[in-house]
Amino acid sequence: MTAPGTTRYVALLRGINVGGITVTMAALADTVSALGHSAVKTVLASGNVVFESDDPEVSAVKAGLERALSERFGYQAWVVLMTRDQLAEAVAGYPFEDRDGWHSYVLFGSEPALLDELLAAAATLDPADERVQPGAGLLYWQVRRAVGIKSPFSSLSAKARYKSTTTNRNLRTLHKILALP
Template identity: 35%
Template structure:
């Protein structure tokens, strides 16, 4: 059995409300084991014999739509992939405040041309590194909440679905997935 983390986009931060008990039930009903959620923002850790992350994501998306009427993008990473993300942050050594470090998880790797064209909105001090299906973000002079370099901005510029988690959440999810 492989351990996975499903990251739901836009849950409990806007109009899309989802109780974590419902999310746990849905994922358990899909046949997955050891299902647990972290925080209220749509993070679920589980074990599965299914080896295809895309199939896992599609199954959770379909269950959310069919059973709860919610259209929510779901991104899935294996425990191994999440451990690599948690161990690969190029800004972790520069920043003591984990609220200034974030990771945007992307549904697919963006086109090289869109990555090459990605810039920070004028006047903002944000560092970013795109690595495969993740964007490491560092906000040295303030928080993500004050920036225009947001999840929506990344989705628009990179032309892929994204969901962003703060560094504390990334590390905790990696630990939970590791077992």
């Protein structure tokens, strides 16, 4: 349970533990704690952090995280930050049924115009391989496992243009984050 006067946040980092940027989850948790945040927990090794903060200003918390991560780990940190309640709403809104042989993702974004671009491009996708639908500040995406990261939408969303404002997570990972006490 979150202490009165604090906000429970979920930070989703993009681009760590790939491409030569190695960040251990212990070092990540230490960095977040050093900023004065509490109840810090990481999930998996892909840059998922849950923590509590006395600061209710999402933009200030996000900026502080990005600055601290960039300084400590020597890379340009990009963080999508939301409250735990916002994440729960996003997961509850997932529009696609669970399908055998498919992967389910949520692509989070902090720049609405870029999410709109991605959504517009999704209109040309083959629905036999992948589907995309909009949500509030995010896109829901489901792709056939056999297509996976070679899919047109995966290739598009991985472009540098979207790197600093988006990150995606598998729905299973999001459920693990939400299951934390």
